[in-house]
Amino acid sequence: MIAEALSPATLAATAAGSVVGLVFGAIPGLTFSMALALMMPFTFGMAPVPAIAMLFAVYSGGMTGGAVSAVLLGIPGTPSSAATVFDGYQLARRGEASLALGAAVIASAFGGLFSLLVMMLLVEQVASFAIRFGPAEIFALVLFGLSTICGLAERSMLRGLIAGVLGLMVMTIGLDEIDGVPRLTFGTVQLQQGVNMLVAMIGLFAVPQVITTFLERRATLSPWPGEVTAEFPWRRLRGYWWLMLRSSTIGTIVGAIPGTGGPIAAFLAYDHARRFSARPEAYGTGELGGIVAPESANNAVMGGALIPMLSLGIPGDPATAVILGGLLIHGLQPGPLFVQSNASLVYALYLTIVVSWVIILLVQIWGIRLFVRVLRVPPHVLGVCILVLCAIGSYAIRNAVFDVYLMAIIGVLGYLLQRLRIPLAPVVLGLVLGPTLEQQYRTALILSEGSHRIFFESPFAVTFFALTAAIVGWQIWSSTRRRPRTR
Amino acid sequence: MRLGAALVLIALAWLWLVRTEIPDAGAGWPGPRxxxxxxxxxxxxxxxxxxxxxxGGSAARVDERTRPTYTGELPVAAGTLGVLVLYAFLLERAGFLIATPLVIVLAMAGLLRLRRWLPIVSLAAGFTFGCWIIFEALGTPLPRGSWIGW
Incomplete structure (x- = not known):
């Protein structure tokens, strides 16, 4: 089996999967879940090892590729790369896109390989820990994630809270997942599916930026640097290995908990990095830690998500659900005895993941020189191209023109919010966490027959509630201390 | 002050919509509402x-004073929304291959007031063709439109 993992067929399948994943991840609107579904038919005629290797490679490539458009265009290629936009795009605007892209790919590979190592060594322990996370614990974890609004609120916590609530409100639109009741759909079929998270993110991140670019062009300002270097200064990453390790741990743990996923892990890691940084005020202005943390975390989610999938047969997110389908098609039934009874196959698959990361690393580092050329295009011309990409990206997610209208409206509202000094980052956080927060809260109450005691019976939930209270309290305390000085 | 009042009005409108638009499932709180x-x-x-x-005259006012302002902000924002809405309309009817170059030319000439037609038309054609090739190769169909069906 190990020899099969390094056979030309498997290597070719892994390389193809990595590149396809990278391309899908890098183009806004094309997600790696979509790539996995599209690649699935190609695996039907293959042997199990190259087939599953190809699916794993699409997953890793897609998760990494999202950072490319996040850094270069300011549009997250996937929801998991939304947190990368805050600092990645600012670095690109300063002419340091190659540094941002290089840091993103190295952090991604680190996170992916770290979680693979955890999966190999601690699969049973992590699975038994993750399975103890029920709706009450996930609600507490997501509420803890929501407390990061305090950190993303820029200068005014009040405006940050308003932004977070607006994001949460948008995500309540659509068919209620628990009762099947339409909410604020006004009788339209299109709104029953709700507001797609990626459509909203494309609108919020890209459209305000494009409008500003057009205005700067009219005011004959030149916001972009004349020269864009294609060199990657490796030394700049020296101080970030410890952060990568911590963020990868966050990503692996979050990934192992079914129902969470890459976007939550990325935001938690981003907030962790900002909170423990010596220069928290630099986050959001082009700080390398703001790229390293979310990218290590969202890629570490992969290994984490594979733990419950392989050991318990529970897919943690849509992507692992497709991979689970691929395993079943090839006659492999994941479950408690899967790793023991298919040890050689499982280790061959682990090896193919390592190979896919090597390929992704090589392609991305080579590609940096190519990718940064995008920034040589005059910004206003790039702005027009971004508008077109936003539209077709929004269309491609669900093959619905309705989503293009929705993206346009959300985008212009995003611009309006920006002009009113309401930060957009907490809106995005609300979009990411809203559906899980509500769903898990209500599921927990259904399980407890309406008793809130369920939230205080679990030590994990109580710990997360205490952490949330501590963070909010600390934030209020520090903002009241800051105020007299600014006056 | 005005933003606060606007938010209260939005919240009241939202609460009214929730009450009138979301049916009560009757399963007690929280339910869908x-x-x-x-x-x-x-x-x-x-x-x-x-x-x-x-x-109380807080930082909100300071923010309003310090934000950068541009001339013609409203026309550009409205124009961008208009271009996107027109693009969505044309995508559904004329299809990607016709709608995209038209919208690129319109955005360049209308929003950015560029008048160098050869580069504009070349960019419109090249970008449309490039996107079409990529999306077709990736097996993601782009809208063909109901008028011609390209």
């Missing part, structure tokens, strides 16, 4: 907080 209702109330409270902060 609970979470949206709670968010409406929180937004109203935050709006009142902002109004109170505005009355």
């Amino acid at each position: 609970g979470f949206p209702q709670l968010l409406g109330v929180v937004l109203a409270v935050l709006g009142v907080w902002m109004m109170a902060a505005g009355l």
Whole structure:
């Protein structure tokens, strides 16, 4: 089996999967879940090892590729790369896109390989820990994630809270997942599916930026640097290995908990990095830690998500659900005895993941020189191209023109919010966490027959509630201390 | 102050919509209405907080004074929305291959007031063709439109 993992067929399948994943991840609107579904038919005629290797490679490539458009265009290629936009795009605007892209790919590979190592060594322990996370614990974890609004609120916590609530409100639109009741759909079929998270993110991140670019062009300002270097200064990453390790741990743990996923892990890691940084005020202005943390975390989610999938047969997110389908098609039934009874196959698959990361690393580092050329295009011309990409990206997610209208409206509202000094980052956080927060809260109450005691019976939930209270309290305390000085 | 008042009005409108548009499943709180209702109330409270902060002459006013301003901001924002809405309309009817170059030319000439037609038309054609090739190769169909069906 190990020899099969390094056979030309498997290597070719892994390389193809990595590149396809990278391309899908890098183009806004094309997600790696979509790539996995599209690649699935190609695996039907293959042997199990190259087939599953190809699916794993699409997953890793897609998760990494999202950072490319996040850094270069300011549009997250996937929801998991939304947190990368805050600092990645600012670095690109300063002419340091190659540094941002290089840091993103190295952090991604680190996170992916770290979680693979955890999966190999601690699969049973992590699975038994993750399975103890029920709706009450996930609600507490997501509420803890929501407390990061305090950190993303820029200068005014009040405006940050308003932004977070607006994001949460948008995500309540659509068919209620628990009762099947339409909410604020006004009788339209299109709104029953709700507001797609990626459509909203494309609108919020890209459209305000494009409008500003057009205005700067009219005011004959030149916001972009004349020269864009294609060199990657490796030394700049020296101080970030410890952060990568911590963020990868966050990503692996979050990934192992079914129902969470890459976007939550990325935001938690981003907030962790900002909170423990010596220069928290630099986050959001082009700080390398703001790229390293979310990218290590969202890629570490992969290994984490594979733990419950392989050991318990529970897919943690849509992507692992497709991979689970691929395993079943090839006659492999994941479950408690899967790793023991298919040890050689499982280790061959682990090896193919390592190979896919090597390929992704090589392609991305080579590609940096190519990718940064995008920034040589005059910004206003790039702005027009971004508008077109936003539209077709929004269309491609669900093959619905309705989503293009929705993206346009959300985008212009995003611009309006920006002009009113309401930060957009907490809106995005609300979009990411809203559906899980509500769903898990209500599921927990259904399980407890309406008793809130369920939230205080679990030590994990109580710990997360205490952490949330501590963070909010600390934030209020520090903002009241800051105020007299600014006056 | 005005932003706070606007938020309170939005919150009240939201709460009214939640009450009239979301059917009560009758399974007790929270139900399908609970979470949206709670968010409406929180937004109203935050709006009142902002109004109170505005009355006290806080940082909100400082923010308003220090933000950069551009001339023709409203026409550009409205124009961008218009271009996107027109693009969506044309995508559905004329299809990607016709709608895209038209919209690129319109955005360049209308929004950016560029008049060098050869580069504009070349960019429109090249970008449309490039996107079409990539999306077709990736097996993601682009809209063909109901008028011609390309």
